[in-house]
Amino acid sequence: MTVTLILITLYALSIALFCFATRRLPILSQDALHRVSSLDGLRGVLATAVIVHHFIVSYYWHVNGVWETTDSRVLNNMGTVPVSLFFMITGYLFTAKIYRSEPKWGQILSSRIRRIFPMYLFSVALITAIALHQSAGISAPVMDTIKSLGRWVILIGSPINGFPDTVRINASVQWTLLYEAVFYLSLPVLYCLLRRKLPGMAVVVALIVLACLWGEYHHHFHNRFIKLFAVGIAVAVFEDRMRQWKIDFSGVRCTLVAVAILLICMKLKSYSTLQMLILGVPFALFVLGNSLHGVLEIRGLKILGEASFSIYLLHGIVIYSVFSLLDAYDFATPDPLSYSLYLPLIILLTSSISVATYWCIEHPFLRKASPSAKATLPNA
Structure with a gap:
């Protein structure tokens, strides 16, 4: 419990320091600056919370040689709850897009490619470089390496040049992108169901692409995660009806409800049906305008929200580089308390790098998107 409290405290202090340091810097796009949405700040919190989870999982991996969850449900759920809410955000945004207007499928496809692959392929390039460095004495067959890279391109992690810990370099975060890809490919079918x-x-086209990928995807696909997208879909479908309720969604009572349920979820079993379903309540409140009494409107959190995709893809690489390449900590004499003191470094370093990659890699491609596609991209 002591380690958990220290990590949460250091996490909160790190985010506060980042927000303070960036409060006057012109690193927030004009779209995000003028957009009123609790989801922007929420994404910043979610992406950085995942860092804490993989930070401590990485510690026990170095100590015990096993990559697994910890004994702390709170620390485990700092990975689970953000991923769950990210899936809900995706389900909500794209259901709203196809439910309330006539979708332009070519633009949706283009927006997804521009949104995901430039930054994702950059992260894969980093992973490849590190894997080749770590396996310098190994000479795996060239075709095996090419096949491994091909699997990474279709969002499935695989050892590169025979390096068995390749998927640990980025904490194997690409698994969530596989589920998002399946959801995007299911949008035309969802449109049929909702719009008849x-x-x-x-x-x-969607079914052909999905059929081609399913030979690889079905080994990694678990039906339970469909519930999370379903919650986002339900919020999008019933949003207009909920807005007619005589409830002050931005008020103190709704804020207390959202906070209470989030705290409860942090103690529930990860990805349990109960956790998945009740998370829909605070998520719906955020969609309906609750910002946790203004917390999710803080400029620094919105900056982190814009860079959240980079943060998500890069934080594992930063953790691996600091502790496996640079040997910044002596795991021969492990102490979780002393190791915890590195968390602010990891969070601030990852956040700073991610803001840079957002502007250098992500934003140029987002800017090329059509106006209708661009409106959804920063939130997706």
């Missing part, structure tokens, strides 16, 4: 219209070509 058949976008023939979109359905055919």
Whole structure:
């Protein structure tokens, strides 16, 4: 419990320091600056919370040689709850897009490619470079390496050049992108169900691509995560009806409800059905305008929200580089309390690098997207 409290305290202090340091810096895009949405700040909190989870998991991996969850449900759920809410955000945003207007399927496809692959492929390049460095004495067959890279391109981690710990370099975060890819490919079918219209070509193309990928994907796909997207879908479908309720969604009572449920979820079993479903309550409140009494509107959190995709992809690489490449900590004499003191370094370093990669890699591609696609990209 002591380690958990120290990590949470250091996490909060690190985020506060980042927000203070960036409060006057012109590193927030004009779209995000003028957009009123609790989801922006929420994404910043979620992405950085995952850092804490993988930070402590990495510690026990170095000590015990096993990559697994810890004995602390709170620390485990600092990975689980953010991923769950990220899936809900995706389900909500894209259901709203196809439910309230006639979608342009080509633009949606283009927006997803521009949003995901430039930054993702950059992270894969870093992973490849590190794996090749760590396996310098190994000469795996070239075709095996090419096949491994191909699997990374389709969002499945695989050893590169025979290096068995390749997926540990980025904490294997690409697994969530696989579920998002399946959801995007399911959008034409979802459109049929919600709008009772058949976008023939979109359905055919989506099903063909999904069929081609399913030979690899089905080994990694678990149906339980569908519930999280379903919650986001339900919020999008019933949003207008909920807004007609005579409830002050931004008020203190709703804030207390959101906080209480989030705290409860931090003590529940990770990815349990109960946790997945009740998380929908605070998520719906955030969509309906609750910002936790202004916390999610803090400029620094919105900056982290814009860079959240980079943070998510890069934090594992930063953790691995600091502790496995640079040997910044002596795991021969492990002490979780002294190790915890490195958390602010990891959070601030990851956040700073991610803001830079957002502007240098992500933003140029987002800027090229069409206006209608660009409106959703920063939130997705």
